[in-house]
Amino acid sequence: MYDMRLDPQGNLLPGKTWDDSPGLPPAEAEMVLSMLDVPITIDRCFVQICGDLAAAAMLTELSTVESETGRHHDWLQVAPDEFARRLALTQSQQRAARRLLRSKGLIAHRRRKTLLADEFRILWPAVLALLQRKAEERTAHIVWPPVRPGQPQQLNQLQEVQS
Structure with a gap:
């Protein structure tokens, strides 16, 4: 029921008259209510x-x-x-x-x-396994552990360990 002068049973509310405005048109009232609805949350x-x-x-x-x-x-x-x-x-x-x-x-x-x-x-x-795999895919291009510039022997040792 969109007529703001009436109760759910269709009776005129106390203090209201048929000359009062019925309120927003149904489409506008529906639009406002839809905007105030609970949002959908997605992780x-x-x-x-x-x-x-x-x-x-x-x-x-x-x-x-x-x-x-x-x-x-x-x-x-x-x-x-x-x-x-x-x-x-x-x-x-x-x-x-x-x-x-x-x-x-x-x-x-x-x-x-x-x-x-x-x-x-x-x-x-x-x-959790799929989340971990996706995280590894997104970070595969990152060298870890980090290598200090100017210390190539550390890079060679790291490559030997990874081999």
Whole structure:
């Protein structure tokens, strides 16, 4: 109901008259409400390992649910409509994200027909291993440990150790 003169049942509110302005047009009210909605948060490191925003959003959300419930390394019950509400992901986007996360070995998923929620578990060793590999790829060009200029013997010793 967008008429600000009326209660949810359609009755005129106390102190209001039919001559009062009904408020913003529905499209403008909807726009304002959408701008005030909770933002969708996606951990950047998950985008890098997933290569997909929807999958990274789902992994971020599962991580958040895990933290909020204190159920670390345990099965989490999350309903599909909860992903839709919190992440604005359609059913097909959720399926694609689940497939990607499972194919990379980042989550385990159990569909529960008797429950209204599916069960998920983040496979943290795989997540951390993939994060480590991505970090190594991004820093492969950096010589480590650093070599002091003017001390080439140290560079030769370093090359021998790495060989």
